[in-house]
Amino acid sequence: MIVPLDHIEEGLSINIAGSDNSLLEITDEEVLEYGESKIQLKEGCTYEYKISNENYAINDTNGIVTTSKFNKHCGTISPNIYVGKLTIQLQHSNGIDKGAFTIDVQSVKSDYRKDYRFMLESITEKCTELIMQIDSPVSQRFETDYEGDSRTIYQRFSFVKSIIDSIEFEEAIHKIISNPTTKWQSDTEEKDIRNVRRFGQKTIKQLLSKSNRTALEEDHFLHREYGIQSVPLKIESIRKTESTDTAENRFIKHALQMFLYFCENCKEKFVSYPAAQNEATLLINKLNGFLSMSFFKDISRPNSLKLNSPVLQRKSGYREVLNSWLKFDLAAKLIWNGGDHIYDAGKKNIAALYEYWLFFTLLDILKDVFDIEPKNINELLLYENNKISLNLKQGKTVALRGVYTSTSRKLNVRFYYNKSFGGGKEYPLGGSYTTTLRPDYTLSIWPTDIKESDAEIQELITHIHFDAKYKVNNFYELINTVKGEELTDKEEASLLAEEKEESKGNFNNADLLKMHAYKDAIRRTGGAYVLYPGEGKNDPFRGFHELIPGLGAFVIKPDKDESGKEALKSFIVYSR
Numbered sequence: 247m248i249v250p251l252d253h254i255e256e257g258l259s260i261n262i263a264g265s266d267n268s269l270l271e272i273t274d275e276e277v278l279e280y281g282e283s284k285i286q287l288k289e290g291c292t293y294e295y296k297i298s299n300e301n302y303a304i305n306d307t308n309g310i311v312t313t314s315k316f317n318k319h320c321g322t323i324s325p326n327i328y329v330g331k332l333t334i335q336l337q338h339s340n341g342i343d344k345g346a347f348t349i350d351v352q353s354v355k356s357d358y359r360k361d362y363r364f365m366l367e368s369i370t371e372k373c374t375e376l377i378m379q380i381d382s383p384v385s386q387r388f389e390t391d392y393e394g395d396s397r398t399i400y401q402r403f404s405f406v407k408s409i410i411d412s413i414e415f416e417e418a419i420h421k422i423i424s425n426p427t428t429k430w431q432s433d434t435e436e437k438d439i440r441n442v443r444r445f446g447q448k449t450i451k452q453l454l455s456k457s458n459r460t461a462l463e464e465d466h467f468l469h470r471e472y473g474i475q476s477v478p479l480k481i482e483s484i485r486k487t488e489s490t491d492t493a494e495n496r497f498i499k500h501a502l503q504m505f506l507y508f509c510e511n512c513k514e515k516f517v518s519y520p521a522a523q524n525e526a527t528l529l530i531n532k533l534n535g536f537l538s539m540s541f542f543k544d545i546s547r548p549n550s551l552k553l554n555s556p557v558l559q560r561k562s563g564y565r566e567v568l569n570s571w572l573k574f575d576l577a578a579k580l581i582w583n584g585g586d587h588i589y590d591a592g593k594k595n596i597a598a599l600y601e602y603w604l605f606f607t608l609l610d611i612l613k614d615v616f617d618i619e620p621k622n623i624n625e626l627l628l629y630e631n632n633k634i635s636l637n638l639k640q641g642k643t644v645a646l647r648g649v650y651t652s653t654s655r656k657l658n659v660r661f662y663y664n665k666s667f668g669g670g671k672e673y674p675l676g677g678s679y680t681t682t683l684r685p686d687y688t689l690s691i692w693p694t695d696i697k698e699s700d701a702e703i704q705e706l707i708t709h710i711h712f713d714a715k716y717k718v719n720n721f722y723e724l725i726n727t728v729k730g731e732e733l734t735d736k737e738e739a740s741l742l743a744e745e746k747e748e749s750k751g752n753f754n755n756a757d758l759l760k761m762h763a764y765k766d767a768i769r770r771t772g773g774a775y776v777l778y779p780g781e782g783k784n785d786p787f788r789g790f791h792e793l794i795p796g797l798g799a800f801v802i803k804p805d806k807d808e809s810g811k812e813a814l815k816s817f818i819v820y821s822r
Contacts, residue, residue: 421563496548618648676702685711
């Protein structure tokens with residue numbers, strides 16, 4: 247497939263070749279909807295390329311492109327597990343960078359776009375809920391800083407985009423336009439006196455005093471009975487009309503204008519990020535499309551924001567926009583210290599985002615199962631120098647503590663993110679028998695009347711580990727190949743292909759071995775489980791596939807149906 251590079255040099259192009267169905271060309275509608283390149287690669291595949299001009303070569307800093315040792319204008323592109331916008335820099339033989347072009351790398355999972363948007367929106371919702379629980383950030387007002395680092399601004403833009411660039415938000419706007427709240431207002435108009443049907447006090451006064459009059463005949467009722475010799479040709483009449491210029495509709499228009507202002511400021515900061523700038527442009531066009539509707543033309547600027555209005559808080563459409571605006575006001579100020587894995591010039595690290603999303607999902611499940619509100623949940627947010635940051639980062643332990651009261655005794659419950667279990671420690675100390683291990687999530691439970699360190703020594707603590715694996719598709723099929731059964735030729739070929747995939751960064755058999763390592767190496771471990779968004783067998787556990795006691799996997803899909811969450815919740819309830 248030939249990609250033209252006329253923007254770098256007229257007639258310049260790059261020819262990219264791959265295996266069958268690994269090179270994709272999306273429709274113009276998809277280009278506009280998702281802000282992606284028309285030519286796309288697939289993750290995990292390897293492609294050969296050749297630049298039409300031998301004086302050009304690719305200057306790669308991501309380790310994705312390998313240049314041929316014989317011809318500098320040829321080589322291979324291996325995206326591995328990279329997903330998102332891939333920016334490739336071209337360099338002339340004289341060492342001068344001449345320009346860049348972008349190609350999107352698509353995930354092998356067909357629904358990754360939907361997953362990405364949903365998980366980002368869910369994390370935004372959880373973060374804003376946390377912010378609302380903390381007193382100090384809510385009690386202080388501070389403006390969004392558009393002068394910061396472009397990457398942190400892209401983080402905030404992504405949060406905001408997930409809120410307003412959704413089907414739910416668009417449906418809310420259309421509900422408002424189709425069924426708006428209105429008010430009756432009085433309009434004054436000049437009316438021919440012959441067409442006036444009802445006379446009031448003001449109308450009678452005009453009948454006697456208004457100028458531009460015409461004489462009445464002597465036998466006219468008014469002349470004969472009241473001595474009125476003339477009447478005005480026209481008088482001012484009051485007419486009641488239905489208006490959409492209400493306080494609630496003014497708020498909706500104000501909210502859309504604030505969204506637009508934020509996106510326009512972000513676009514100006516994305517000069518070095520063409521992909522992000524394109525995303526901002528698409529969102530700006532969408533918001534401009536809303537504001538250009540005739541419904542908003544007669545709506546004036548608000549004098550005040552009546553957020554306690556029953557219409558804003560209860561009426562369908564208005565309620566959703568108010569909720570989005572409240573989230574936006576906070577999300578536009580939120581910085582994620584660990585978000586570099588996800589927000590990097592258009593890069594979509596779906597696997598990392600799935601890991602972060604699962605943290606909040608597990609947190610909700612455990613809070614419900616153990617009926618506790620973790621005392622130090624506010625430590626997830628840092629508020630310093632008028633900035634709010636999410637303190638959730640890969641490799642950094644976050645412990646949420648609580649106490650569960652069972653039928654017989656009280657138990658300490660701790661939920662860890664990326665807790666390290668040190669290796670080489672002698673029994674009966676806690677940790678790993680072998681090397682240091684760090685599961686994605688660890689649930690630890692022990693009696694409240696003893697310390698955690700003493701519980702380790704006295705064998706009174708239990709650890710349950712979970713690992714997030716977005717790349718896994720069907721864990722149950724993998725399990726069938728490791729039960730010691732004799733493999734068919736097809737299964738043997740599949741396993742060999744799987745090992746090749748593991749070398750590219752995908753996960754299958756290695757996940758199972760890691761669960762064995764957690765279960766067998768970390769002392770006092772009760773179980774180790776894979777969490778993945780694929781397909782599972784419909785067995786009594788509804789997503790839990792038992793290998794041996796304490797090892798298994800759960801299907802947890804990032805969708806609104808909460809697929810698999812009830813199965814995991816039931817398992818934890820059963821295990822406690």
